[in-house]
Amino acid sequence: MTTDYHIIGNYISPYVRKVLVCMELKSLHYTIDPIAPFVGNERFSELSPLRRIPVLIDGERVINDSSVICQYLDELHPRPSLYPADIGDRAQARWLEEYCDSWLGDVVIWGMFYQKGVKRYLFGEEPDEAVIARARDEQLPVALDYLESQMPAEGFLFGEISVADISIASFFRNAAFVRYAVDAQRWPRTAALLERTWALPAFGKLGELEERSLRTPLPEQRKMLRELGAPVSAETLGTSPPRRGVMRLE
Amino acid sequence: MTTDYHIIGNYISPYVRKVLVCMELKSLHYTIDPIAPFVGNERFSELSPLRRIPVLIDGERVINDSSVICQYLDELHPRPSLYPADIGDRAQARWLEEYCDSWLGDVVIWGMFYQKGVKRYLFGEEPDEAVIARARDEQLPVALDYLESQMPAEGFLFGEISVADISIASFFRNAAFVRYAVDAQRWPRTAALLERTWALPAFGKLGELEERSLRTPLPEQRKMLRELGAPVSAETLGTSPPRRGVMRLE
Missing domain, CATH: 3.40.30.10 (Glutaredoxin)
Known part of the structure; x- marks a missing residue:
């Protein structure tokens, strides 16, 4: 192996x-x-x-x-x-991962990051402000209400760090790229979990590369x-973007 | 428990x-x-x-x-x-399940079953023939080429029946509802795997209810x-459809 x-x-x-x-x-x-x-x-x-x-x-x-x-x-x-030991907890961790992959994928990635970042800087197209507003002001607050209801008062979701914490923190990194910060007054447990997870050396190391x-x-x-020391391979399966943009996201 | x-x-x-x-x-x-x-x-x-x-x-x-x-x-x-014993096979089974859930979900369910069945008979709307044609004539053949490349000559994908066979057979049931049959000349292994899987008593029993x-x-x-003997609960979380249609699919 x-x-x-x-x-x-x-x-x-x-x-x-x-x-x-x-x-x-x-x-x-x-x-x-x-x-x-x-x-x-x-x-x-x-x-x-x-x-x-x-x-x-x-x-x-x-x-x-x-x-x-x-x-x-x-x-x-x-x-x-990175999966909880208890079978029920493991199912819940996998569900939260799926929730991120599918729904935060729609809302944070397609509704916000793609619109504000990729669309403008890679494809030279204007963002659709109505799509962004709906994602940021309607869909994401509902998602955050749900996530907040699942959050622990301290520590990680299932005690030790798991794929659920990692998934949530991974998606909200992309929200942060387009200057979205989770309101710690409104969703205190979620904001705290994100801070704790992002503070892990693994996230810190990747953060610089991102x-x-x-x-x-x-x-x-x-x-x-x-x-920067990243383990980049010699060969690549694709480098040419449609447009040579730099994503200066704001 | x-x-x-x-x-x-x-x-x-x-x-x-x-x-x-x-x-x-x-x-x-x-x-x-x-x-x-x-x-x-x-x-x-x-x-x-x-x-x-x-x-x-x-x-x-x-x-x-x-x-x-x-x-x-x-x-x-x-x-x-219902998951293969080998770790690599297990990953492949899960991937094929995900392929069905996301891509066959798009193509077979949204592109075909929803258009030809649900849209007309539940919502009283006309199907979008261009969407159906694209799903049936362009997207599904590509998906079937891929699935065919993964198929065993006989038996199930990973020896015993697994979540991968069950997923593929489950999605193609909905294709069958709208009179789509996998061409056994063009995709013989896939057509044979579907027949084998549908022949299981579990699929047969559900088939009548479907x-x-x-x-x-x-x-x-x-x-x-x-x-018919189905274990239907006394309580329900929703029965009223937008329209009292019967899905006579053709």
Whole structure:
């Protein structure tokens, strides 16, 4: 069994971040191809039938879907386990992960990050302010009310850090990229959990690479990441963005 | 630990079907509230934050998301296990399940079943023929090419029946509802796997309830299902459809 994994996926994706945080917490070695979002050649299509990131390459094996990858890594490297020991808690952790992947994916990524960041800076299109307003002012508060109802008074959701905390913190990183901060008066437990989770060294280490990725034109990202010590692979499955934008998000 | 489970969700949903087949294969007892699709009162919203079906009620515990529910039931009742023993195979089974849940959900459910069945017969709207044509003639053939590449020459995908076979067979049941049959000349392994999986008694038993559900107006469904011996609960979280249609699908 190898622990030299390869990840295809950019640091700015919350789905990639989930997997990388899991790998960091498990001290797994990996290389990464920080393929530009919405880019990817024919080989990428072969590896990722839905053209999604991340993809995990483990020797001959190709694993798709961030949730599947996290579970796979946890089964191969069970310490520390990122899934609660209790079967019911484990189901709830997986549900919260799914809630993030699907609903925060819609609201935070497509409704906010894509509109304010990707659309303008990669595709040169104007954001749809009505979509942003609906996501930020209507949908996200409802989601935060729900998450707040699930949050612990202290510590992590299920005692030890789990895939649920990691998922929630990963998605709200992308909200932070577009200057959205969770109101700690209104959702105090959620805001505190985010702070606790982001304070983990794994999130801190990735945070620098994310921030710099957002501020570096795509053709220069690999060089920049390498200079920061990121384990960037020599080969890539896609670098050319539709437009050489720098995401100066505000 | 109780094995008296309760399921909220209609027999015509492929996500509900996945869970029910798992329960049948594990000989678990359950009651069901065959809540009408796209219906559900306030209590349903509390139990299902994204207003999706199925929901599993296990005593005090509420479990959302069909994939989470199947995994939960498998961990509580591991025989027969519906997840392959090998960690890599297990990841692949989960990926194929996710492929069905997300992509066949888009193509088969939203692109075909919703258009040809639900839209017309529940909402009284005309199907969008362009959406149907794209799903049936462009997207589904690509999906079938991919699935065919994963299929075994005989038996099930990972030897014993698993959540992957169940997922694929569940989604293609809904394609069959709108008279779509997988071309056995073009995709022989997939067509054969579907036949093998549908031949399981669990699928057969549910099949009768599905067919009759499609042919019975929603207000009469509970009575009809009870007469057929289905374990329909006394209480319901939603029965009133927008329109009292019978889905005579063609």
